[in-house]
Amino acid sequence: MIKVIANNKKAFHDYEILDKYEVGINLVGCEVKSLRNGEVNLRDSYVRVDTQLTLVGCHIKNFDKGSYANVDPWRERRLLATKQEIKRLRNKINEKGLTLIPLQLYFNGSLVKVEIGLARGKQLYNKRQSIAQKDAELDMERQLKDIKKQG
DSSP, X not given: OEEEEEEOHHHHHHEEEEEEEEEEEOOOHHHHHHHHTTOEEOTTOEEEXXXXXXXXXXXXXXXXXXXXXXXXXXXXXXXXXXXXXXXXHHHHHTXXXXXXXXXXXXXXXXXXXEEEEEEEEOOHHHHHHHHHHHHHHHHHHHHHHHHHHHO
């Protein structure tokens, strides 16, 4: 059973997502409790690739009832992937203009997973095109609904 904790909606606006991967995340117990309350922000976070994958810029609020076990909410968190996956991602990142960003954080059973996306940044005119395309699709759907109601 998959339960989505947080989505990075801004990522789909700012980036063109080329590929998606599912990885685990290394967390402390109080962070998991905060995630169950939905207190996480993925907005300006990204994934750094060296010998391991590291999630940078993700804010997980301190657990209210936690004491000494609370950690820095902005700390870098290790992402869990196989060596082959890390090597493949590192090779793809070395291509011009590609980056890894977290798309969503979710529970898969009792495990916390992160969906990361291999992305290329959009230019301003591309953002305008995608917004115009979404608006056109919404208008078509509305017109189809109106036609179905009348018929």
